[in-house]
Amino acid sequence: MPESSTFARRIIDWFEHNRRDLPWRRTYTPYQVWISEMMLQQTQMDRAVPYFERFVARFPDVHALAAANEEEVLKLWEGLGYYSRARNIARAARIVAESGGEFPRSRAELTALPGIGPYTAGAILSIAYNEDEPAVDANVERVYARVFDIDAPMAEREAKARVRELAAQLLPTGESRIYNQAVMELGALVCTPRAPRCDTCPVSEDCEARRLGIVAQRPVPGRKKDIVPLEVATGVLVRDGRLFVQKRPEGQVWAGLWEFPGGTVEAGETPQQAVVREFDEETGFTVSVREPIAIVRHGYTRFRVTLHCFLLDMADASAEPHLTAATEYRWATPRQLDELAFPAGHRKLMDLMRGDIRFTHLFRI
Ligand code: SF4
Structure with missing residues (x-):
């Protein structure tokens, strides 16, 4: 000593x-x-x-x-x-x-x-x-x-x-x-x-x-935590130049942050099916997949997430949401989205959209 x-x-x-x-x-x-x-x-x-x-x-x-x-x-x-x-x-x-x-x-x-x-x-x-x-x-x-x-x-x-x-x-x-x-x-x-x-x-x-x-x-290594892969699907709905986002409730991961609705891809489901189901469960909206936007990979805690992101269409463009997994929602312009806090995967999705010529018209607003 x-x-x-x-x-x-x-x-x-x-x-x-x-x-x-x-x-x-x-x-x-x-x-x-x-x-x-x-x-x-x-x-x-x-x-x-x-x-x-x-x-x-x-x-x-x-x-x-x-x-x-x-x-x-x-x-x-x-x-x-x-x-x-x-x-x-x-x-x-x-x-x-x-x-x-x-x-x-x-x-x-x-x-x-x-x-x-x-x-x-x-x-x-x-x-x-x-x-x-x-x-x-x-x-x-x-x-x-x-x-x-x-x-x-x-x-x-x-x-x-x-x-x-x-x-x-x-x-x-x-x-x-x-x-x-x-x-x-x-x-x-x-x-x-x-x-x-x-x-x-x-x-x-x-x-x-x-x-x-x-x-x-030294230090003697501890047992490595198992990394858990997670397939998640999320979707972007656009109406009159505004994007639909919802705020996560208390008591859950990312409480108080905003997100595009979505969730885990269940066994036997495709990511496309998962996003349609999740929108129905979380918002009551009937949606269909227009086209893929991107696949975003990111990690949090012990999870390695593959986030499948889709552009969606709505069956009834004037429908009002019935939220089951959020405390509030907004139809927000891209500029308004910049004022809100999002989890890393969703922020990456927005960054990708901003650089994607398919969305130039949207992000010019
Ligand atoms: S192991 Fe760390 S404390 Fe020991 S000599 Fe090297 S740098 Fe210094």
């Missing part, structure tokens, strides 16, 4: 010379640290920065976010996925604003807010308030698993407990803001999952996995 103060000092010194200049590292307000951490759970740093800048430009503090309409919050989150996180952020902001606007400063109060788990609480307490609290994300787990040769998968309770214990032991008093970020940054830039740059690592002398020549085997 390396001497803890020397180990911490090496990482901190390295961080001071190598840290990335990130917008939330300029002021360290609890609000900004919170938003950045929620986004970084969704995506890589480079991609998170523009999302963060747009978000805090529109909602500069917790009061502005508390007053926001959820639709706008979802729109700014569009493309990050895990939309329940965005909804939790909006709910947590309202709770904080209602109790005066001061961000909580204890682990218990923070974890009582929607969407804030042990990691995010530790990150806010250390990075924003410089409290002596560890913050352990996947980067930190990887660094400690290698330096201390932890020989169990990180998904296992004992391995997680060992990392938490090390993170607490090695934390230099009064320096958690810089130390926690330094270990995360080391994991992100040097001790990377593939091809770690051990030759430039500030703690290579302390690293047990390197000494044993087993860096590639």
